[in-house]
Amino acid sequence: QKEVEQNSGPLSVPEGAIASLNCTYSDRGSQSFFWYRQYSGKSPELIMSIYSNGDIEDGRFTAQLNKASQYVSLLIRDSQPSDSATYLCAVPANTNAGKSTFGDGTTLTVKP
Amino acid sequence: DAGVIQSPRHEVTEMGQEVTLRCKPISGHNSLFWYRQTMMRGLELLIYFNNNVPIDDSGMPEDRFSAKMPNASFSTLKIQPSEPRDSAVYFCASSRSLGYSPLHFGNGTRLTVT
Numbered sequence: 001q002k003e004v005e006q007n008s009g010p011l012s013v014p015e016g017a018i019a020s021l022n023c024t025y026s027d028r029g030s031q032s033f034f035w036y037r038q039y040s041g042k043s044p045e046l047i048m049s050i051y052s053n054g055d056i057e058d059g060r061f062t063a064q065l066n067k068a069s070q071y072v073s074l075l076i077r078d079s080q081p082s083d084s085a086t087y088l089c090a091v092p093a094n095t096n097a098g099k100s101t102f103g104d105g106t107t108l109t110v111k112p
Numbered sequence: 113d114a115g116v117i118q119s120p121r122h123e124v125t126e127m128g129q130e131v132t133l134r135c136k137p138i139s140g141h142n143s144l145f146w147y148r149q150t151m152m153r154g155l156e157l158l159i160y161f162n163n164n165v166p167i168d169d170s171g172m173p174e175d176r177f178s179a180k181m182p183n184a185s186f187s188t189l190k191i192q193p194s195e196p197r198d199s200a201v202y203f204c205a206s207s208r209s210l211g212y213s214p215l216h217f218g219n220g221t222r223l224t225v226t
Contacts, residue, residue, distance in 0.1 A: 032212050043203055043217040044155070051212070088155065090215070097211025098143060098167055102155040 003027065004091050006103035014111050019076040021087050021106050026070065029094030033065060033072045036088040038105070044088055048074060079110040114138070116218035118204050124224045130192040133221045135204030136185055143210050146179055146189050147203040149220075155203075161187065162210055194225045 007022040025033075032051050036044035048063040050056050050072065056063045062075040072091075076083055089103040117136040125131055137144045145160040159169040161181045169179070176195070181187040191198055201222050205215040 034214050036215075043220050044215075045217070046214040049214055092211040096168060098145070098160045098162060099157060100145075100215065101157075104154045 002103075003101040004089055004103040006087075006089050006106050008106070010107040010109060012109045012111060013079050015079060015081060017079050017110075019079045019083065019108055019110070021074040021076075021089075021108070023072045023074075023089030023091075023103055024070055025072070025089075025091045025101075027091065027094050028067075028070060030091045031094065032092055033063075034090040034100075035061075035063060035072075035074045036090060036102075038086045038088060040085070047087075076108075079108075081110050081112050084109050116204055116206050116216055118202075118218035118221055120221060121219060122222050122224075124226065125194055126226055127195055128193040129225075130190065131194045131198075131223060131225075133189040133202050133204075133223070135187045135189070135218060137187070137204070137206030138216055139185070141206035141208055141216070142184075143207045143213075144181060144187050145205040145207070145215060146187070147205060147217075148200045149203060150200045158189070160210075167210075191223075194223075196225045199223055199225050 013019045035048040038044040050063040050065045060077045064073045086105040086107045088105045090100045093099045119134045146158040149155045158171045159179045164181045179189045201220045203220045204218045207213040
C-alpha cells in the first residue's frame with residue numbers, strides 16, 4: 001500500500017461543476033494535511049491546509065478530513081478552466097515531521 | 113517577501129559532469145527541503161535540513177548526490193558525476209517549521225543530462 005494514494009485521474013468536469021479530489025493515507029498518527037496545485041511546467045503551490053477533523057472552506061475550495069477513515073478530500077465548487085491543473089495531496093509523517101509524502105497527483109481538466 | 117529562489121532554471125550537461133543546484137530559502141524559514149520530480153516517480157524528498165543541519169538524507173539516491181547548507185540563506189545540491197537518469201526537475205522548498213507548516217516551493221531547476 002502506498003503511503004499516500006490519490007484517486008486516479010485524469011478527472012474532467014464541465015465549467016461550473018463541483019470537482020471532488022480524494023486522498024487516503026496510511027500513517028494513522030499524521031497530524032497535518034496539505035493540498036497543493038501544480039500547473040504544467042510550474043512548481044507546486046499550497047491551496048489548503050487542514051489539521052483537524054471536519055471541513056475548512058476558503059472561497060471555492062473546501063478541504064475535508066476524516067482521521068478515523070484516514071481520508072482527506074478537496075472539493076472545488078463552480079470549477080473554472082483556470083482550475084485545470086494537477087492537485088497533490090501531501091502528508092507529513094508523524095514520527096518524522098519533515099518527511100512529507102506526496103501522492104501521485106490527480107490531473108483535473110475543467111472544460112468550458 | 114521574495115519566495116524561494118533557485119538557480120539555474122535550466123541546466124543541460126553531459127554525462128560525467130558535475131552539476132550544482134542552488135537555493136535561497138525564504139527569510140525566517142527554519143527548514144529547507146530538496147525534492148526531485150519525474151513522471152515515473154512523482155515528487156520525491158531527497159533531503160531536508162532544520163536550522164541548517166541535515167536531518168534526513170535517506171532519499172538521496174546515491175553517493176553521487178550531496179547537499180549542504182552552510183548558512184540559513186543558502187543551500188546547494190551537487191551531483192557528481194551526473195548520469196542521464198538524473199534528468200528531472202529539482203525543487204527546493206522551505207517552511208517555517210517541520211510538519212505543521214506548509215512548504216513553499218521554488219521555481220525548480222530542470223536538469224537534462226545527455
